[in-house]
Amino acid sequence: MDALLDAVMTAFSLILTMDADLVEIAGLSLNVSLTALLIASLIGLPLGSLLAMARFPGRRVLIIVLNALMGMPPVVIGLLVYILLSRSGPFGVFGLLFSPTAMIIAQVLLVVPIIASLSRQVMEELWREYHEQFRSLGVGPWRTVRALIWDGRFSLLTAELAGFGRAIAEVGAVMIVGGNIDHVTRVMTTAIALEVSKGDLALALGLGLVLILLSLATSLAGYLVKEFGERRYGA
Amino acid sequence: MTDQPLTAVSRGILPLELRNVSYQAGDKRLVKDVTCQFQAGHRYMVIGPNGAGKTLLLRLCHGLLKPAAGQVRWQEKDKRRVIKGQAMVFQRSVMMRRSAAENIAFALAARNVAKAERRERVEQALFQTGLTRVADRPARVLSLGEQQRLSIARAWALRPEVLFLDEPCASLDPPATHSIEKLLMEISAAGTTLIMTTHDLGQARRLAQDVLFMFRGRLKEFSEAERFFAGPENDLAQAYLKGDLLWWKRRPEEDCVQTQNKPNRT
Numbered sequence: 401m402d403a404l405l406d407a408v409m410t411a412f413s414l415i416l417t418m419d420a421d422l423v424e425i426a427g428l429s430l431n432v433s434l435t436a437l438l439i440a441s442l443i444g445l446p447l448g449s450l451l452a453m454a455r456f457p458g459r460r461v462l463i464i465v466l467n468a469l470m471g472m473p474p475v476v477i478g479l480l481v482y483i484l485l486s487r488s489g490p491f492g493v494f495g496l497l498f499s500p501t502a503m504i505i506a507q508v509l510l511v512v513p514i515i516a517s518l519s520r521q522v523m524e525e526l527w528r529e530y531h532e533q534f535r536s537l538g539v540g541p542w543r544t545v546r547a548l549i550w551d552g553r554f555s556l557l558t559a560e561l562a563g564f565g566r567a568i569a570e571v572g573a574v575m576i577v578g579g580n581i582d583h584v585t586r587v588m589t590t591a592i593a594l595e596v597s598k599g600d601l602a603l604a605l606g607l608g609l610v611l612i613l614l615s616l617a618t619s620l621a622g623y624l625v626k627e628f629g630e631r632r633y634g635a
Numbered sequence: 636m637t638d639q640p641l642t643a644v645s646r647g648i649l650p651l652e653l654r655n656v657s658y659q660a661g662d663k664r665l666v667k668d669v670t671c672q673f674q675a676g677h678r679y680m681v682i683g684p685n686g687a688g689k690t691l692l693l694r695l696c697h698g699l700l701k702p703a704a705g706q707v708r709w710q711e712k713d714k715r716r717v718i719k720g721q722a723m724v725f726q727r728s729v730m731m732r733r734s735a736a737e738n739i740a741f742a743l744a745a746r747n748v749a750k751a752e753r754r755e756r757v758e759q760a761l762f763q764t765g766l767t768r769v770a771d772r773p774a775r776v777l778s779l780g781e782q783q784r785l786s787i788a789r790a791w792a793l794r795p796e797v798l799f800l801d802e803p804c805a806s807l808d809p810p811a812t813h814s815i816e817k818l819l820m821e822i823s824a825a826g827t828t829l830i831m832t833t834h835d836l837g838q839a840r841r842l843a844q845d846v847l848f849m850f851r852g853r854l855k856e857f858s859e860a861e862r863f864f865a866g867p868e869n870d871l872a873q874a875y876l877k878g879d880l881l882w883w884k885r886r887p888e889e890d891c892v893q894t895q896n897k898p899n900r901t
Contacts, residue, residue, distance in 0.1 A: 529729060530729060530731070532699060532725065532729070533725065533729035534745075535699055536697065536699065536721075536722065536723045536725075537722075537742050537745045537746065537793075538718045538719070538745060538746065539745040540745070543744070543745060547731070547741065551731055551732040551733070552732075629732075632773060633732040633733070633773045633775060633776075
């Protein structure tokens, strides 16, 4: 019990003194996950809009696949990216394995289905409501997409936050393709896994606390954004 | 801001002619063989019981639906100009998640109205509909009456030659209905042609120059309002005016009507 209490105390002091290791690891986590989120949005938002508005063969299948991929285990994605990026794999020549870039790629694959699926739902709902009015006005396709993204901004932001939550909290993919190399690819989740197995609970707890605070902040932000949107715009 | 008179931009897309227009969903024929002509500057009220095909007729005219048979022909042949010459107000107003003013500005931008003119027209449309006070409020938190007026303001800002209105007062109280009728008369006075469906016979009497009576997808009578309300030729229309037109069983033969011989409702 004493050891545990000790670990908690050390964890707090690590956070309060902004311990160099802790800051570096948390920084890399944020860096990797935010970059992945940005790239995933650039793919996922247009994909979601397309699925919401266009009718083409295979659309239903794509929607179902994307929905299924939302629950894809990160370890499996990690394995897939590992195979693709490994020396003997198709993209082996780039030498990306065990680098932050590889981790970003894996997380992009994890986050795209979330952003695409959730944004499709948001856009489809808006489109159902707007499309007659838009046809009546003769709104062009480009203006339509922009209008739907803007009018769905609060719900879309919630989708973004869900994607970020998934990226920042997953262990499996970044562990496999990153390799948890100190000062290079060690992020919060992989560091926690390692420190716990080493029996060094203090750093693990400290990072764990940071992670919990981040997820809490993310979901709180999601809630507030939605609340604000509803109150202000009846969105 | 001066109370300048409304001016519609006349583009000469009218008259609009429907020739043997039918519409069907699945194997149900919902609009049957409608032939009629709409002239510039008139106020047309489309009346008839539920399911008569009034709303479908409006959508067919406006181009939101394609007829299964027959033709919808405008005088103007340039399709883009035909679209630009029309606007529609829907029964349930579609309010974008923006302020009242931005809702109007969006419609103008969609029709490629220049920015400077956009602002002027937005202000004018808000003023004319009495919404200046709520210009910056989000459209979706406005009252139903205000939302419907905003819908009309948005359509009116486009200066359409023809304005379609699908039951614009369906869920409004009498004062709100009155303010919208007043507005519609102003818009009509500016030269815009109104084609509107309504359930409210009183409203049809107040607004109509011409009446289209529909029943089960067919246009049963099309005549001047005065003549129509003095005594329609069609017996279904007579029954409808008396409030005696009942929905009766579907039979294979021509529309059958069940009328009751009860005293007129006063």
